[in-house]
Amino acid sequence: xxxxxxxxxxxxxxxxxxxxxxxxxxxxxxxxxxxxxxxxxxxxxxxxxxxxxxxxxxxxxxxxxxxxxxxxxxxxxxxxxxxxxxxxxxxxxxxxxxxxxxxxxxxxxxxxxxxxxxxxxxxxxxxxxxxxxxxxxxxxxxxxxxxxxxxxxxxxxxxxxxxxxxxxxxxxxxxxxxxxxxxxxxxxxxxxxxxxxxxxxxxxxxxxxxxxxxxxxxxxxxxxxxxxxxxxxxxxxxxxxxxxxxxxxxxxxxxxxxxxxxxxxxxxxxxxxxxxxxxxxxxxxxxxxxxxxxxxxxxxxxxxxxxxxxxxxxxxxxxxxxxxxxxxxxxxxxxxxxxxxxxxxxxxxxxxxxxxxxxxxxxxxxxxxxxxxxxxxxxxxxxxxxxxxxxxxxxxxxxxxxxxxxxxxxxxxxxxxxxxxxxxxxxxxxxxxxxxxxxxxxxxxxxxxxxxxxxxxxxxxxxxxxxxxxxxxxxxxxxxxxx
Amino acid sequence: xxxxxxxxxxxxxxxxxxxxxxxxxxxxxxxxxxxxxxxxxxxxxxxxxxxxxxxxxxxxxxxxxxxxxxxxxxxxxxxxxxxxxxxxxxxxxxxxxxxxxxxxxxxxxxxxxxxxxxxxxxxxxxxxxxxxxxxxxxxxxxxxxxxxxxxxxxxxxxxxxxxxxxxxxxxxxxxxxxxxxxxxxxxxxxxxxxxxxxxxxxxxxxxxxxxxxxxxxxxx
Numbered sequence: 001x002x003x004x005x006x007x008x009x010x011x012x013x014x015x016x017x018x019x020x021x022x023x024x025x026x027x028x029x030x031x032x033x034x035x036x037x038x039x040x041x042x043x044x045x046x047x048x049x050x051x052x053x054x055x056x057x058x059x060x061x062x063x064x065x066x067x068x069x070x071x072x073x074x075x076x077x078x079x080x081x082x083x084x085x086x087x088x089x090x091x092x093x094x095x096x097x098x099x100x101x102x103x104x105x106x107x108x109x110x111x112x113x114x115x116x117x118x119x120x121x122x123x124x125x126x127x128x129x130x131x132x133x134x135x136x137x138x139x140x141x142x143x144x145x146x147x148x149x150x151x152x153x154x155x156x157x158x159x160x161x162x163x164x165x166x167x168x169x170x171x172x173x174x175x176x177x178x179x180x181x182x183x184x185x186x187x188x189x190x191x192x193x194x195x196x197x198x199x200x201x202x203x204x205x206x207x208x209x210x211x212x213x214x215x216x217x218x219x220x221x222x223x224x225x226x227x228x229x230x231x232x233x234x235x236x237x238x239x240x241x242x243x244x245x246x247x248x249x250x251x252x253x254x255x256x257x258x259x260x261x262x263x264x265x266x267x268x269x270x271x272x273x274x275x276x277x278x279x280x281x282x283x284x285x286x287x288x289x290x291x292x293x294x295x296x297x298x299x300x301x302x303x304x305x306x307x308x309x310x311x312x313x314x315x316x317x318x319x320x321x322x323x324x325x326x327x328x329x330x331x332x333x334x335x336x337x338x339x340x341x342x343x344x345x346x347x348x349x350x351x352x353x354x355x356x357x358x359x360x361x362x363x364x365x366x367x368x369x370x371x372x373x374x375x376x377x378x379x380x381x382x383x384x385x386x387x388x389x390x391x392x393x394x395x396x397x398x399x400x401x402x403x404x405x406x407x408x409x410x411x412x413x414x415x416x417x418x419x420x421x422x423x424x425x426x427x428x429x430x431x432x433x434x435x436x437x438x439x440x441x442x443x444x445x446x447x448x449x450x451x452x453x454x455x456x457x458x459x460x461x462x463x464x465x466x467x468x469x470x471x472x473x474x475x476x477x478x479x480x481x482x483x
Numbered sequence: 484x485x486x487x488x489x490x491x492x493x494x495x496x497x498x499x500x501x502x503x504x505x506x507x508x509x510x511x512x513x514x515x516x517x518x519x520x521x522x523x524x525x526x527x528x529x530x531x532x533x534x535x536x537x538x539x540x541x542x543x544x545x546x547x548x549x550x551x552x553x554x555x556x557x558x559x560x561x562x563x564x565x566x567x568x569x570x571x572x573x574x575x576x577x578x579x580x581x582x583x584x585x586x587x588x589x590x591x592x593x594x595x596x597x598x599x600x601x602x603x604x605x606x607x608x609x610x611x612x613x614x615x616x617x618x619x620x621x622x623x624x625x626x627x628x629x630x631x632x633x634x635x636x637x638x639x640x641x642x643x644x645x646x647x648x649x650x651x652x653x654x655x656x657x658x659x660x661x662x663x664x665x666x667x668x669x670x671x672x673x674x675x676x677x678x679x680x681x682x683x684x685x686x687x688x689x690x691x692x693x694x695x696x697x698x699x700x701x702x703x
Contacts, residue, residue: 173650
């Protein structure tokens, strides 16, 4: 019975968004479409939750294991709350004529398509299928980034497209090399592309081929994660697209690319003769952290600033997984979850801020706590959370990471702390004017629209104060599998 | 496999590297498109030969896609775009041709140095094929980096992608090659439509990417 329930959940996870994309493309009324979008995302979330208890048998193409259930659940949760936020956001965009009803039909279809592509990338057991799914996710987000059709939006979409395609191309070359290494032992054909078979036998693969493949995969999928020096598309794509898409990019797509990287890291970890992938990931992660920290100082655009903050946090997560070991991997996994929730909450807030103020320029946005107190204070709280201050979950994960780094590589921990402090002070400087500057404006915003943001922040605060034992056990189990 | 068969495979893969070099020094738009069409045709021959050698009929589909889509449809579509946008003039490069060619030679050397020792265990057939494929990929990168014009960047990307298809077809019995080449074709179709849309919306006076940089949010 359990396997059947698992099969149904898996079918729902992929089928609901795929069907939803077709359905929403056919519905012209945007109110109905937005409501349906929320419903479909809720159903997808239910399927993802069901997979936690009931897993289907793995096949050559699809696999549900301990690791991807975490990613699936976090992803579907962020996808669901973003769809709720998006319903309120697009109504305003329609009023201000930035988007037309026809654009929204396309937008909703693409939103479900993106959910489908990301779920497929997460559950695929075939490294070729995973690549195809990530390419599909790239394509759908490119089209959504360019949806406003302004100069800046088209440029951002073009840049994202070209850099994303190059990254995808590199990842494919790496995938081909992994297949070549695998087919010597597993024989030609589909078996040599099945991830679970490859991991089980990777100890007997040719180490030099694996080494080379990982370099390509790290650069290729690293582009999608937004790691320095291949991050250039990320700030533009976040700044110029619709804000729900910025939330989904930061909260979801970056994680999916990181997940792909982790799958290949596990293949490498199974072979004792290869270069350790850890130091490469640590280096890129640290570079992203420090670089993005400095870049936050100089931003003038509020969405761009938080996009750099995403680069910073993806750097921290990559560093944690690169460091490896039960504690650091646990910290990485927790940080990934907390970052997804917090950063999407921030983008929910920033979306409303830019709509109310009519600008994304930081210098023109002042005194939010007096012009729209609830929104302003939620922004303050979420910035405190993302900067890694207690009592929020981001603090817990960063603290765990710093302590485990201190125990193993003190000099690395010093660099890590410096990077964290740079980003923290940059955010604090910017936040002061945004939240507490002088203003005589008053904005009206109904409180229920801030529900998704509040919910995310409550979850993050709850995780910081008390992490329930089942979740700790679950994450610890997953971290032990991540090596 | 007889030496002659391996030699033919090498000849075809080597010709692709040569075509990539030809792409690097074109300074006229139409000439660039013609050379790219030739690049795709050589790819089609190479993949077709692999299909025949490996007794893998599905690779013939990949070869056919390369021939029809990338050898004919895309160059024709791009040519129409170039005429409509009135950009059939010389191509601006970031780095001049001479240093670019030298750098390209260095990249081919690099890919041989990297690939040959790594694929020692494979047969000569796969080994050199991969080295050639990596050269084509790297030369495609070089072209994308050294060109400012959107159309020639796209051509650079497509030549890069041809290198990937070459690598995938050379990897013995790799599944999903056809699906991947279809996926890439969709990607390229979107890029081409994208260029066209830029113009249809009449937001840009030029498809020169430097002009795009002006509109960035940072330079406010």
